[in-house]
Structures are given as C-alpha cells and as structure tokens.
Amino acid sequence: MTTLLADKYYNATLTELFEVEKGLWIFRVKPDKGMSDYKPGQYTTLGLGIWEPCVEGNGPEVLKPGQEKQLLRRAYSVSHPMVNAKTGNLYTNAELDFYEFYVALVLHSAPVTTPPRLTPRLFALKAGSRLAYGPKMTGHYNLDGLKPESDVVFFATGTGEAPHNAMVWQLLSEGHKGKIVSSVCTRHRADQAYRAVHEKLEKRYPNYHVIYMATREEDEPKLYCQDLIRQNLLEKKAGIQLDPSNTHVYLCGNPSMIGRPEEKEGVKIYPKPEGIIEILEKKGFSMSLPTKPGNIHFEAYW
Ligand SMILES: Cc1cc2nc3c(=O)[nH]c(=O)nc-3n(C[C@H](O)[C@H](O)[C@H](O)COP(=O)(O)OP(=O)(O)OC[C@H]3O[C@@H](n4cnc5c(N)ncnc54)[C@H](O)[C@@H]3O)c2cc1C
Missing domain, CATH: 2.40.30.10 (Translation factors)
Structure with missing residues (x-):
C-alpha cells in the first residue's frame, strides 16, 4: 500500500x-x-x-x-x-x-x-x-521593487539564510550597484554552512559584505542580529548606514528576531524582547505587507 x-x-x-x-x-x-x-x-x-x-x-x-x-x-x-x-x-x-x-x-x-x-x-x-x-514556488519574500542602487541588508537566524543566499546570488549576478550586507546569527560556528562561499564572494565584490555571529562560542562576543543595529555595528563592520529612503531590509528565521507586531484597534503592540521590526520602525522604516509595500520584508519560519 x-x-x-x-x-x-x-x-x-x-x-x-x-x-x-x-x-x-x-x-x-x-x-x-x-x-x-x-x-x-x-x-x-x-x-x-x-x-x-x-x-x-x-x-x-x-x-x-x-x-x-x-x-x-x-x-x-x-x-x-x-x-x-x-x-x-x-x-x-x-x-x-x-x-x-x-x-x-x-x-x-x-x-x-x-x-x-x-x-x-x-x-x-x-x-x-x-x-x-511543490507543486509551485510562491511567496512575496523576494527582490521585487528594489532599485539597482538600493542598499540591501539581510538578517537571518540559522537556516533562515536560505532565501537570502538565492537573493544574494541574484543581486550579484545582476551587477547590483547598491551595498549588500548579509548577516547571519547561529548558535555555533559549525552551523554556518555557507560562510566560506559568502566570504569568497565578499572578497570578489566590493559592494558585498558578510557578518557571521555565533552566540555560543567562548571566543566571540555574544551578539544577536538586533545588536548589529543597536550598537551601530553595521556601519563599523560593513560601512552601511540604515537610511530608510534607500535601504531594504530582509528578515528571515526565528520569529523573535523578526518581532512582528500585533495590531489591536489601530495600535501596534510589539513583542518582547525587542525584535528588528520595532527597532527599524523607530528609525522610519515600514513593514512590507502584500497590501502595502514597505522596506522591511520578513519571513518567519514558525
Ligand atoms: C515560508 C517558510 C519557509 C521555511 N523555510 C525553511 C527552510 O528553508 N529551512 C528550515 O529549516 N525550515 C524552514 N521552514 C520551517 C519548516 O516549514 C518546518 O516548520 C520545519 O522544518 C519543522 O518541520 P517539522 O514538521 O519537523 O516540525 P513542525 O511540526 O512544523 O514544527 C514544530 C515546531 O518546531 C519549531 N520549529 C520549526 N522550525 C524550527 C527550526 N528551524 N528551528 C527550531 N524550531 C523550529 C516550531 O516551534 C514549530 O511549531 C520554513 C517555514 C516557512 C513558513
């Protein structure tokens, strides 16, 4: 049977x-x-x-x-x-x-x-x-709407870097002019399966930067994706400023890194601890929804 x-x-x-x-x-x-x-x-x-x-x-x-x-x-x-x-x-x-x-x-x-x-x-x-x-590919999490000179910042936890790998490939293949940063947070360095290939690409493409963080390795500081923004590390490590007029941010993986707010009677209630959406909305970014395009794109895995 x-x-x-x-x-x-x-x-x-x-x-x-x-x-x-x-x-x-x-x-x-x-x-x-x-x-x-x-x-x-x-x-x-x-x-x-x-x-x-x-x-x-x-x-x-x-x-x-x-x-x-x-x-x-x-x-x-x-x-x-x-x-x-x-x-x-x-x-x-x-x-x-x-x-x-x-x-x-x-x-x-x-x-x-x-x-x-x-x-x-x-x-x-x-x-x-x-x-x-399959039977088919679907989803709004893609590069539609980007200008060739837009800056693009990816934040992923664990296997959340999967769609970013495909998008980084597309941007580099198309000769994207803006800066591209891919940041990935895992527990251990051994979980960073694509790190070597990203580092190779970083050497080859001057507008491409990668930031890998492992939160459970004794010889590196415990940093989460949120810390890259809060501590201004994106600028220090990848020379990029998060300017909402020219930057698209992509968030994928653990829902607490993303921090999608609930909306009750027109008021946004952000989850605790603070996720990236809350940090970015305070800086003038807005969530991209199927009904309303914005510059924070996100895909929660659970
Ligand atoms: C749009 C989308 C794309 C996805 N792409 C990927 C991908 O590329 N790679 C990938 O590994 N997963 C991905 N996922 C998650 C995937 O769909 C499954 O949920 C996951 O593989 C677990 O499946 P399961 O049937 O074994 O457990 P489930 O019964 O689906 O999950 C049980 C519980 O495990 C937890 N959980 C689910 N995924 C994880 C995880 N990765 N780490 C820790 N806890 C988890 C959640 O609390 C969940 O409720 C994606 C999810 C969505 C919605």
Whole structure:
C-alpha cells in the first residue's frame, strides 16, 4: 500500500545531500518535471508520507485513525549554492538543474498527537530517495521593487539564510550597484554552512559584505542580529548606514528576531524582547505587507 501511495505523491528525487553537522543538511532536489521559473527568496513545499520511518531520537507519535495514509508537507525556502565549484564563478541559470534546500532537524521527545512532523522523516532519507515537491514556488519574500542602487541588508537566524543566499546570488549576478550586507546569527560556528562561499564572494565584490555571529562560542562576543543595529555595528563592520529612503531590509528565521507586531484597534503592540521590526520602525522604516509595500520584508519560519 505504501508503495502505491509513494508512487501517487512523490514527484521528485533527492539527488545530493551534505551533512553540515548532525541535524543540519544542505540537500538538492530534482523535480521529475524539471526546473520552473521562480523568484529568488520564494519557497515551495516538500512532503513525505506519514508512513515513512523517522530518525532515532524522535518521540512516539500517536496517529489518529485515517492518518496513516497522510502526506506531510512543510514550507521550505529555496536556498542557492551561489558559486559553481566547477567554474569558480556564480552559477548561471542554465547550469542549475536542481533546487537546493537548507534544513534543520526539529525533534520532539514527548509523545505528540498533532501534527506529526516532517523533519524526523526527511533526515532519514538518502541520496536517491523520492519525495513530494511543490507543486509551485510562491511567496512575496523576494527582490521585487528594489532599485539597482538600493542598499540591501539581510538578517537571518540559522537556516533562515536560505532565501537570502538565492537573493544574494541574484543581486550579484545582476551587477547590483547598491551595498549588500548579509548577516547571519547561529548558535555555533559549525552551523554556518555557507560562510566560506559568502566570504569568497565578499572578497570578489566590493559592494558585498558578510557578518557571521555565533552566540555560543567562548571566543566571540555574544551578539544577536538586533545588536548589529543597536550598537551601530553595521556601519563599523560593513560601512552601511540604515537610511530608510534607500535601504531594504530582509528578515528571515526565528520569529523573535523578526518581532512582528500585533495590531489591536489601530495600535501596534510589539513583542518582547525587542525584535528588528520595532527597532527599524523607530528609525522610519515600514513593514512590507502584500497590501502595502514597505522596506522591511520578513519571513518567519514558525
Ligand atoms: C515560508 C517558510 C519557509 C521555511 N523555510 C525553511 C527552510 O528553508 N529551512 C528550515 O529549516 N525550515 C524552514 N521552514 C520551517 C519548516 O516549514 C518546518 O516548520 C520545519 O522544518 C519543522 O518541520 P517539522 O514538521 O519537523 O516540525 P513542525 O511540526 O512544523 O514544527 C514544530 C515546531 O518546531 C519549531 N520549529 C520549526 N522550525 C524550527 C527550526 N528551524 N528551528 C527550531 N524550531 C523550529 C516550531 O516551534 C514549530 O511549531 C520554513 C517555514 C516557512 C513558513
């Protein structure tokens, strides 16, 4: 029965995977129908049947009747390898015949009823495994509306840098004139899977700067994305001033870094501790919403 269900749902192959460290993967997926157009920054879904095995360490799941045939789907931003190791240059679109993903394993130890989770099943796959992809790319988190001379600042936590990698690739490939800064905050330096390639690009493109921070390494100060703005470190480390008339800011990953406010009777209530949206709105920036474009773009992963 599960073979029939897999044949029905699975429409892509995991072709390559790189274990950055335990529970953190970069992997590549080839859809059976080939590549389609998408805007860097967008996401798609990946899915696996609930019948697939989980990695060790995942707590027991209690399935409701009928759930044993379910397909689990979750959203994943499309990442980008940026530099083609064979040529040493930025990938061209024609050279890419896979979509790259950057995913962290989320385990749970206590028994859960709903929803049974995808990543414990994803991390049990191997190169050559089949899975469900898409069917399409979607999302407003992209570079639409930017001028060639706009400054662009990306803030990410962990795998939240995935869509930024694709956007950095697009900006550099198009010869973007404004400054570009990519900042990434992780717990450990070992979690910074794309750091070497970004540092290579930083040397090659004078308008590109990267800032990596690890919060749990004894030999570096504990800095969060918010601190880069509060302590004026963007200017010190990357020579960029956050000017709302010319800067677009992109925030992706942990919702507390982003700090999206709730709106009650026309009043904005910002979450605590302070997230980047609150800091930037005080400086004259405004959130970009599907109904109202602004210069703070954000994608919360949960
Ligand atoms: C638009 C969008 C794009 C996304 N892109 C990515 C991506 O590129 N890479 C990626 O790793 N994840 C990404 N996610 C998160 C992803 O969709 C799943 O939520 C995540 O992989 C966990 O799935 P799960 O089924 O194992 O657990 P779920 O049942 O979905 O999550 C259970 C709980 O785990 C927590 N959680 C979820 N994700 C994380 C995380 N990364 N770290 C710590 N806790 C977490 C949340 O509290 C969540 O409620 C994205 C989410 C959205 C909405």
